[in-house]
Ligand code: AMP
């Protein structure tokens with residue numbers, strides 16, 4: 001019997017519920033203050049309380065007895081640090097090599113470009129800026145530390161006000177369109193890509209700005225922030241779906257060159273902005289389960305087309321692991 005282990009945060013409820021549905025034992029590592037909350041859920045067999053998520057590393061030896069498989073999510077990088085995944089010595093679902101590429105913005109963008117995905121133009125030299133841009137300071141995550149500029153003069157004014165050094169940020173064309181986050185799963189066992197769901201983020205305060213009159217907006221001195229608070233579901237025009245599948249496949253195909261033999265597998269999310277001429281511009285890829293999949297714990301319109309049971313992304317991970325065990329191929333999925 002294997003035990004699915006994860007940190008109690010982000011999408012852990014979905015991961016552990018899905019694991020239980022597929023017949024695994026489940027274990028959550030929770031901050032002590034949150035343990036009473038996680039105890040509410042009967043599908044979590046065991047909760048280990050810690051005062052800091054980094055204590056996870058000290059538990060390795062005792063966890064090993066439980067035949068563990070660690071399923072990572074967005075809190076791993078947020079709380080264990082940029083090298084956090086690499087330091088995990090327990091069997092781990094997913095490619096750590098691909099996560100390293102994801103963590104390096106330049107390598108990530110060249111991977112997507114090589115896969116033929118459209119990207120916002122990057123301006124290496126601020127003097128070349130001729131349109132609206134978004135400035136992403138290095139180390140900024142989830143949109144904090146981003147700001148917009150109307151053009152070259154506005155950019156120079158803001159950069160000097162913030163005292164940013166020339167190598168401390170990237171300048172990207174700002175794409176006016178709508179955010180569409182495509183949640184995929186790639187099965188290396190079936191060699192097939194699945195669209196698991198689509199969402200958009202609900203971000204404070206950018207999604208709140210429109211609720212106040214323009215005259216008050218103009219008085220706001222602070223830059224708009226993008227702190228994610230929740231997510232909304234989206235279904236796309238059906239005519240866009242073939243393109244969505246083709247993009248996911250191209251990204252997986254290209255990833256094999258970056259990290260042979262398997263490349264990217266399991267859940268991943270392509271974060272896009274879609275323009276009125278129905279072009280998808282990618283702004284980022286996340287190569288593990290994203291929290292927007294929490295919308296679809298009982299399945300999405302897209303998983304309903306592929307499965308006769310409610311199939312969350314968390315459950316899909318457990319199903320892949322189960323099939324790996326049945327086919328004697330589990331090692332292929334673990335790093
Ligand atoms: P949390 O466990 O909520 O502290 O989140 C851990 C990391 O995942 C942080 O970097 C969050 O910004 C990110 N995150 C959490 N929830 C979401 C969400 N619904 N959408 C996108 N990112 C999220």
Ligand code: AMP
Nearest residue numbers: 120142143172173174175179226283284
């Ligand atoms: P991220 O943290 O990269 O997911 O981005 C945070 C927010 O900035 C999201 O709402 C994105 O939609 C938005 N964003 C990031 N890059 C761009 C871009 N090049 N054009 C338009 N919006 C963007």
